[in-house]
Amino acid sequence: MLGYAVIDVETTGFHANGTDRVVEVAVVQVDPGGAVEEEWHTLLNPHRDMGPQHIHRIRAAEAAAAPTFDQIMGHLVDRLAGRVLVAHNLPFDVRFIDAEFRRAGVRAPVVEAPGLCTMELSDQYLFADGRSLTACAQAAGISHVDAHMALADAHTAAALLRHCLRCAEPGAAWTSFYRRAASAPWLGVIPAHRTAREAHRRPVAHRTPPHQIDAASTRAVRLPLGSSIVLTGQMRYSREEYVEMAERAGFRVAERVTKKVDAVVAADPDSLSGKARRARQYGIPVISEESFGALLSQPLPT
Numbered sequence: 001m002l003g004y005a006v007i008d009v010e011t012t013g014f015h016a017n018g019t020d021r022v023v024e025v026a027v028v029q030v031d032p033g034g035a036v037e038e039e040w041h042t043l044l045n046p047h048r049d050m051g052p053q054h055i056h057r058i059r060a061a062e063a064a065a066a067p068t069f070d071q072i073m074g075h076l077v078d079r080l081a082g083r084v085l086v087a088h089n090l091p092f093d094v095r096f097i098d099a100e101f102r103r104a105g106v107r108a109p110v111v112e113a114p115g116l117c118t119m120e121l122s123d124q125y126l127f128a129d130g131r132s133l134t135a136c137a138q139a140a141g142i143s144h145v146d147a148h149m150a151l152a153d154a155h156t157a158a159a160l161l162r163h164c165l166r167c168a169e170p171g172a173a174w175t176s177f178y179r180r181a182a183s184a185p186w187l188g189v190i191p192a193h194r195t196a197r198e199a200h201r202r203p204v205a206h207r208t209p210p211h212q213i214d215a216a217s218t219r220a221v222r223l224p225l226g227s228s229i230v231l232t233g234q235m236r237y238s239r240e241e242y243v244e245m246a247e248r249a250g251f252r253v254a255e256r257v258t259k260k261v262d263a264v265v266a267a268d269p270d271s272l273s274g275k276a277r278r279a280r281q282y283g284i285p286v287i288s289e290e291s292f293g294a295l296l297s298q299p300l301p302t
Helices: 060-064 069-080 090-103 118-125 133-139 150-167 175-183 192-198 239-248 274-282 289-297
Strands: 004-011 022-030 036-043 084-087 115-117 228-232 252-254 263-266 286-288
Touching: 004 069, 004 090, 004 150, 022 069, 022 090, 022 150, 036 069, 036 150, 069 090, 084 090, 084 150, 084 175, 090 115, 090 118, 115 118, 118 133, 118 150, 133 150, 228 239, 228 274, 239 252, 239 289, 263 274, 263 289, 274 286, 286 289
Parallel strands: 004 084, 084 115, 228 252, 228 263, 263 286
Antiparallel strands: 004 022, 022 036
8 A cells, every 4th residue: 555646747738638748747655644755856848838937937948958758757657656646636637647658659557547636625625715726725724835836736735635634534535546556557667678778867857946046037138120020938918919019119020930030039038949949040039028028118229
C-alpha cells in the first residue's frame, strides 16, 4: 500500500490533444494517512511559445534550458506507479500527462489509473465559496502561496487531501483505490534501455521564484515611426488591442516574419515561438511587450 501521488501541471493552454504542452510538472508523494513522504518537480521544454506567462510566470529562457518530457518520463513513472493519482481538477492534469506520454510513443496507464480529485472531494467535505484551489484551501484553513507554481499547487492539493481524509468517516479512506493502484500496468512502461539513458541526463530544471526575477524587464529599444512589427505569444492585451495601439502610434503590424520586419514584439523576449526563432535567424530584434509599451508612449520620429 504505497499511498497517493499528488500531481500538478502548468501548461501553455487548455488543449491537451492539440498544440498545447506541459511546461512544468510536480509530484508530491503522500502516505495512506496523508503525510508527505517525498516531492519532485521539473520544468519542461515544450519547443513552442509559453502561452499565458502572466499566469504561470515561467520564462522562456528557463524552459529552453529544461529537459523535454521524454527525458524525464522514467522519473515520472517511478513516482506514479502503484499509487492513487490525486490532483485538483484531476481530469485536466491526467489528460495533459497522458498526451505527453503518447507524444513520446509510450502507452502509460495514466487515464485508467485510480484517482481522486480534490475539487470533487471539496464539494463533499468543504463549504467553499468556489471550486478553485485557492478557494478550497481557504475554506479548509490551508495557506496557498505561489499559486500556479506546480510544486506549490501540488503541496496545497496534498494538504486538501489530508483534510478530506480526516473529515471522512472511519473506513471510508477509499481503500478500494489502493488495490486498483497496485494492479495498474505500470511495469515495463518505459523500456529499461531508455530508463538507463535518462539516468545520464540532467533530470530536473527549476524555475526562478518570482520574487527573485528582476522587475526591470523593459529593454531600451529604438524604433522609428513607420517601423514594421510582428506580434507573438499570449500577452496581457489581445492582439486586436495591440494592433490598434501600434497603428495609432504610427507602427505597421505584419502577420509573419520576413527580412523586411523591423522587430518582433513577444510576451517573452526569449520566446521559443516559430516567429521569434525566425526573427533571430534574420537578425531581427525580439523585444518584450514592456519595451514596446514604452515605445507606444514615446515613438521616435521617422
